[in-house]
Amino acid sequence: MYSDNSLSRDIENVRQIPIVSTMLEVVCRTTGMGFAAIARVTQDRWIACTVRDEISFGLEPGGELPIETTICNEIRDAQQAVIINDVAVDPTYVNHHTPRIYGFKSYISVPIFLKNGDFFGTLCAIDPNPADLNNAKTIGMFKLFTDLISFHLHSIEVIEKSNETILDMNRQLTESRDENRQYQHISSHNLQEPLRKIRMFSSMLIDAAEAKDTEKAKYLSLKINASAQKFSMMIKDLSDFSELKDTSFEPVDLNKIISDVCVQLKSELEEKSVEISVTQIPVIQAVPFQMEQLFYHLIHNSIKFAKKDDTPIIDIQAKVLSREEILKVIPTARGIEFMEILMEDNGIGIEKSQLENIFDMFSQLPYDKTQKGRGIGLSYCRKIIRNHNGIITAQSESGKGTRLRIILPMSRN
Structure with missing residues (x-):
C-alpha cells in the first residue's frame, strides 16, 4: 500500500524530469495520436503524472481514473506492453470495457520499470481513430522513452538520498556539538x-x-x-x-500515555485544580517508556510554573502534517508522515532571553525561587524527541504562558 505522500512524491519526481513534455509531444507527433500521458499505477490507483491532451480527453496532471476501468491495470499484472491499432478488429480487446468507457480506437501503453525492477507505471497514448502503432519505430521510441524516465527517476532518487544523508549528518553533528557544549559547560560550571x-x-x-x-x-x-x-x-x-538512546520501537497510543501520566501526577493536578484537555492523538511508532518520560516532564513543568492566582490550564492538540508543512521544518522527511503536537499552558511563561537555554541540562529559570527540580526535565524531553528524529521548539513570554511545538514521525524508516 502506498501513502498519499509517497504517491505525491512520485508524481512530483516525474514532473521534475526536464524532457517529459518533449517526450509526450514527440509521441503525439510521431504516432498521430491526440492524447499521451505518463501514469503512476499501483494496485488500486491510476494517477496522471503529466499529460498532453489534443483531443479534449479532459484529464489533467494529478487527475485519476478508476484503476479497474484501465488497461494499465492489466499491464501492471502482466508487465507487458499493450498495443491496439484498431480496437474494432482487435481479437483481444474488441469487447473490452476500457475502449467502450473512454471511446478510443487506438491505444498503446508501455510499462515503466524502476532500476530495482519495481513496476512504476506506464507511458501511454490513445486516440479516437485507428493508428499504425505496431511497428519497430514506434515500439523503439516508447522503449527509449520509458528507459529515460526510469533513468531520471533513479537519478532524482540518488540525489534526494544524498541530500538527505548530508542533511541528516549535519543534524546529527549539530546535535552532537550541542550536547558536547552542554557537557563542557556542566563540567566547568555546574x-x-x-x-x-x-x-x-x-x-x-x-x-x-x-x-x-x-x-x-x-x-x-x-x-x-x-x-x-x-x-x-x-x-x-x-x-x-x-x-538515553534508541531502544525498541513499537506502536504507542499517546492518549493512553498522557492518561497514565495524569494518574501519576494526580495529587499535583488536584492540589492546583489543573484543567487539562487533550485532543485525539494518532498512534505512532515510538519507545513507550521514553514517551511516558516526555509527557511526564512536560506536564509536570506546566504544573510547577503555574500562576498562583489563576486556574492552571493545559491544552494539548495534535494533527498530522501535510508534506508541504513538514518539509519546511524537516527537509529529510521524505516519504514519512509526521504529526505535530501543540502543548500550551497559561503559566508564568518564560522570558525571551531564557528561551535558548531552557533545553540545557541543569538550566533553571532565574525566577524559579522554589528550586524544586534540578533543571533536567526539558533537556530529557529534547533528547527523547531527537531519539525519535523529531524536533521541539518553545514560544513564550513572561506572564503569558508557554507554547511547546513537538514534531514527531508517525513511523520508522
Whole structure:
C-alpha cells in the first residue's frame, strides 16, 4: 500500500524530469495520436503524472481514473506492453470495457520499470481513430522513452538520498556539538559548584574541629553531606542522560500515555485544580517508556510554573502534517508522515532571553525561587524527541504562558 505522500512524491519526481513534455509531444507527433500521458499505477490507483491532451480527453496532471476501468491495470499484472491499432478488429480487446468507457480506437501503453525492477507505471497514448502503432519505430521510441524516465527517476532518487544523508549528518553533528557544549559547560560550571562548597565546608569543619565547636561541626557536616548528595545526583543525571538512546520501537497510543501520566501526577493536578484537555492523538511508532518520560516532564513543568492566582490550564492538540508543512521544518522527511503536537499552558511563561537555554541540562529559570527540580526535565524531553528524529521548539513570554511545538514521525524508516 502506498501513502498519499509517497504517491505525491512520485508524481512530483516525474514532473521534475526536464524532457517529459518533449517526450509526450514527440509521441503525439510521431504516432498521430491526440492524447499521451505518463501514469503512476499501483494496485488500486491510476494517477496522471503529466499529460498532453489534443483531443479534449479532459484529464489533467494529478487527475485519476478508476484503476479497474484501465488497461494499465492489466499491464501492471502482466508487465507487458499493450498495443491496439484498431480496437474494432482487435481479437483481444474488441469487447473490452476500457475502449467502450473512454471511446478510443487506438491505444498503446508501455510499462515503466524502476532500476530495482519495481513496476512504476506506464507511458501511454490513445486516440479516437485507428493508428499504425505496431511497428519497430514506434515500439523503439516508447522503449527509449520509458528507459529515460526510469533513468531520471533513479537519478532524482540518488540525489534526494544524498541530500538527505548530508542533511541528516549535519543534524546529527549539530546535535552532537550541542550536547558536547552542554557537557563542557556542566563540567566547568555546574559540577564545580557543589565541589567548591564541599572544599569550603571541609576547610571550615577542620577549623571547627580544632576549636572543639561541636554544634558548628555538626552543621558543617550536614552541609558537606548535602553538597555531596547534590554532586552525586548530578553525576547520576548525566549518566542517565547519556544512556538515553534508541531502544525498541513499537506502536504507542499517546492518549493512553498522557492518561497514565495524569494518574501519576494526580495529587499535583488536584492540589492546583489543573484543567487539562487533550485532543485525539494518532498512534505512532515510538519507545513507550521514553514517551511516558516526555509527557511526564512536560506536564509536570506546566504544573510547577503555574500562576498562583489563576486556574492552571493545559491544552494539548495534535494533527498530522501535510508534506508541504513538514518539509519546511524537516527537509529529510521524505516519504514519512509526521504529526505535530501543540502543548500550551497559561503559566508564568518564560522570558525571551531564557528561551535558548531552557533545553540545557541543569538550566533553571532565574525566577524559579522554589528550586524544586534540578533543571533536567526539558533537556530529557529534547533528547527523547531527537531519539525519535523529531524536533521541539518553545514560544513564550513572561506572564503569558508557554507554547511547546513537538514534531514527531508517525513511523520508522
